[in-house]
Amino acid sequence: MLITNIIKIDTMSYHHLEKHYLDKLDIVRKSQITNFVNQLDKKRSIVAGLLLRKMLYCNFNLNPSELEFAIYRNGKPILVNNPCVFFNISHSNEFVACSVSSKPIGIDIEKIEDSNIDSIATVLHENEKQCIASKNNYKEKRDLFFKIWTLKEAFSKKIGLGLSYPLNEYYFSFFDNGKIIVHSEWENSCNFRSYGLHNSYVFSVSSSIVEQNKIVEYSLNDLIQLINCKGLQF
Structure with missing residues (x-):
């Protein structure tokens, strides 16, 4: 399995995301967001965290409240309690991209x-x-x-x-x-x-199963609606 979602993030303010969704993220990501100076970097990181959790739930049935993340060597993020589930995140300007997979994955x-x-x-x-x-x-x-x-x-x-x-x-x-x-x-x-x-x-x-990659693009509003509709417990 290899799924990639791409989100355009220009439809919602950072302050709205900070108020309603920052506390739903894990301590590792919240610490990273705190260290960012640029508000756009903060916004992209919040969206990336929400998107990853939605994708892990929808594709691997992993409850967001039970996810445990850590930073491995050279800054590579890993899912501690599910080592056979792989993910990678990248962003540029107004887009955030996230891939989840059953095999190691790299995206940019x-x-x-x-x-x-x-x-x-x-x-x-x-x-x-x-x-x-x-x-x-x-x-x-x-x-x-x-x-x-x-x-x-x-x-x-x-x-x-x-x-x-x-x-x-x-x-x-x-x-x-x-x-x-x-x-x-x-x-x-x-x-x-x-x-x-x-x-x-x-x-x-980059992946050994890149030919299986299914790419879906949607808006930030779509992501929030999906999260709320599924009633995910962060």
Whole structure:
């Protein structure tokens, strides 16, 4: 099983979420939210916590009030009392994405923004830099950079190394049939998918069962209605 939900969070204020839903989250996430300075970061974290709990309940029948989370090595979050259930969360600007799965999973979503691609691509592997440089125009170079970036984030999160695995020590190859392969000493039967979202975001997933991924997108109001409708006991 591999399910991904993507939520657009611009339909409800942070203050409303803080008032009605912050106390429903676990102590680990509440501590993280307290440390955030930016209100948008706080809002995204509350939504991510609510979304994860809804997904674990709907797909694994796990009661939100019984969930126990912890931070594993390199910042990887785990479900302590259900180690065979895996999840991963990512967010960018107005979107929050969450995947739950029966297998280890890594995801990343990024807003595609105009940047000095030649400069920021220096952190990548030489093969990837050459691939980007071979593109015909700026848009193609920019879009490929963000695709590679999200794939690297998803892969490093899936294998549990995070940014401790230098970006220039492994690389991705892309094929005409859509297949994506990672060349890495840590490669462990990972498969990959990369998706465009609303013409200005890119979203990538790393999992051994990525072909099973079911993606559902909805609004924050939809999420709150689902939570209230199901009467989840947080």
